[in-house]
Structure formats: structure tokens, C-alpha cells
Amino acid sequence: MYYTIGTFAKLTSTTVRTLHFYDQKGLLKPSGYNEQGHRTYTDDDLFRLHQILTLKYLDYSLDQIGKYLEQDSKDFKTSLERQYELLMEKQEHIQRVVASVERVKAIVKDNDTMDPALIMLLIHSIQHEEAQKQWFSARVPGAVVESVFMSESSVEERIRVEREFTLELNDLMVMSKQGLPPEHPLVQEHAFTLFMMIERMLGQELWNSETGKVLEEMDPQLFPNLEQDFKNYLIEAFGHMLIRQWGEKEKEKE
Structure with missing residues (x-):
């Protein structure tokens, strides 16, 4: 035929x-x-x-x-068994990717101004979360690791905090692109909120010189840096904020 x-x-x-x-x-x-x-x-x-x-x-x-x-x-039976193993590995990978996307969607929900670069940083961070946790565990106290990664918090609470942190970071990124100077009152307001979040995560370790060195030595493969211009913008904004706070404390003493 x-x-x-x-x-x-x-x-x-x-x-x-x-x-x-x-x-x-x-x-x-x-x-x-x-x-x-x-x-x-x-x-x-x-x-x-x-x-x-x-x-x-x-x-x-x-x-x-x-x-x-x-x-x-x-030997199709052996081949089929190996293919099954590969499919299970692929299934696990897809499940991890789906879970990551769902988490990022929850974090950036209802925000149409979210910078794509920030979303990519979020996905990268979630993708390497376990490796990041191990990296920190070898360098800072366990209590700090638990606080940074919110190990004792519920999923809902964790997403809420991650959402607030990301929104503050995104707002500052938008302001930097709009040309607002780091000392601008609106920038200072958001910088203060972001700084307080970081302080809550690190506690007294934020002011520990050894912890500062650790944060400077972060592996770029696990912790991709923000764009250098924006990073400098944040540092300058934090600097103005700390100087202002110090001045206010000195006035109170008087």
C-alpha cells in the first residue's frame, strides 16, 4: 500500500x-x-x-x-526507565519555576510601574535562595540568617514583607530615574523606610564591622548587584538620612 x-x-x-x-x-x-x-x-x-x-x-x-x-x-525498558527519571527531574524543575513565578507575582501584584530589572533580581534571588542561605550561614550568626530569610514566618507574612521591601526599592529606583536628588524629602522618606526594614532584618549586626565586610564580599553569582548608578544613589540617600538623624539627636541633647 x-x-x-x-x-x-x-x-x-x-x-x-x-x-x-x-x-x-x-x-x-x-x-x-x-x-x-x-x-x-x-x-x-x-x-x-x-x-x-x-x-x-x-x-x-x-x-x-x-x-x-x-x-x-x-533495550527499550532500560531506555524508558531513564526517560522517566529525566521527566521527573524536569517536572521538579518546572514546579520550582512555577512556584518562583507565583511568589514574584504575589510580591509585585497590582504594581504596573515595577522595574523589569528589579523583577529579574527577584527571580534570581528566589532561584538561588537555598545557596544564599548556606552562604550566609557560613559567615554570620544563625539568628541573622533566620531573620534575613524569615525562617520562622508564615508564607503570607514573608510575602508581605518582601512586597513592602520591593515596592520601596522600586519607588527609589523610579525617583532616581526621574532625577530627584538623594537629599530630596520624598527620597529621604522612602530611604528611611527601606533602611529601617534592613535594620530590622540585621538587627545590631547592621552596625557590626565584620558583617559589613561580609555584605561587601557577596558572591555576584548568588547576589547580583543593582546597577552601580542606582547603588551609589542609595548609598548617598542613606548617607543624607543618617547625617540628618544624627543632627536631630544632637539637637535633642541640647
Whole structure:
């Protein structure tokens, strides 16, 4: 029984373009050509295509499919078990990615001005959270690690704090791009709020010189820096805020 390429495509619920592609890849060559030079296929080709489509459904790559079809003795059971392991690994990876995206969505919810660079930093941070925690654990007291990563907090509380922190950081980023100087009252207001959040996370360790060194030595692979211009903007804003606070305390003493 011979089939034209159009009939063969309809019979197997695939497309002529796909059959051309499989031909180019060497996975499924037509058995012959008719008088008009068009490809023709047989029942043997039909069986081979079903094998290809089944392996593709099982998420085998085209290279893997080609190697499998070329084998003389096929230990499909062993191959299938290995493919199952790969699929489980992929499933776990997809679940982690979905969980990360859900968390980021909750953090940036209802905010249309969120800077894309900040969203990317969030995703990166969540992706490397366990490695970050281990990095901190080897360098600062355990209580600080628990506070920074909110280990004892509920998921809802953690997202609430992360959301507040991210929104403050984003507002400051917007202000810097708008050209507001670091000493501007509105910038100072947000800088103070952000600074207090950081102080709550680090506690007295914020003023510990050793902790300061640790924060300066953060691995850029685990803790990607903000853009240098914005980083300088934050440092200057914090500097103005601390000087102002110190001045106010001195006045109180008088």
C-alpha cells in the first residue's frame, strides 16, 4: 500500500512540513517517489512514524529518537526507565519555576510601574535562595540568617514583607530615574523606610564591622548587584538620612 505525502500526513495527524523535516533529519525517508516526483510512503513507514511520534510524546529529543531507531537490539525498558527519571527531574524543575513565578507575582501584584530589572533580581534571588542561605550561614550568626530569610514566618507574612521591601526599592529606583536628588524629602522618606526594614532584618549586626565586610564580599553569582548608578544613589540617600538623624539627636541633647 502506497500513500502520497498528503494522505500520509492526514492519516497520522501530522503535517507535510513535519514529514519534510523528519526527512531532512534522516528520521523518516520516503520509500519512493511517484511519476510526478512526489514522495510516497508505505505501511512500514507508517509503523516507523508511529514509533517517532510515540518517542516524541515521551519527550525524547530528535537525536535520541534517531539513535534509538538505529539500534539493532533495542533495550527499550532500560531506555524508558531513564526517560522517566529525566521527566521527573524536569517536572521538579518546572514546579520550582512555577512556584518562583507565583511568589514574584504575589510580591509585585497590582504594581504596573515595577522595574523589569528589579523583577529579574527577584527571580534570581528566589532561584538561588537555598545557596544564599548556606552562604550566609557560613559567615554570620544563625539568628541573622533566620531573620534575613524569615525562617520562622508564615508564607503570607514573608510575602508581605518582601512586597513592602520591593515596592520601596522600586519607588527609589523610579525617583532616581526621574532625577530627584538623594537629599530630596520624598527620597529621604522612602530611604528611611527601606533602611529601617534592613535594620530590622540585621538587627545590631547592621552596625557590626565584620558583617559589613561580609555584605561587601557577596558572591555576584548568588547576589547580583543593582546597577552601580542606582547603588551609589542609595548609598548617598542613606548617607543624607543618617547625617540628618544624627543632627536631630544632637539637637535633642541640647
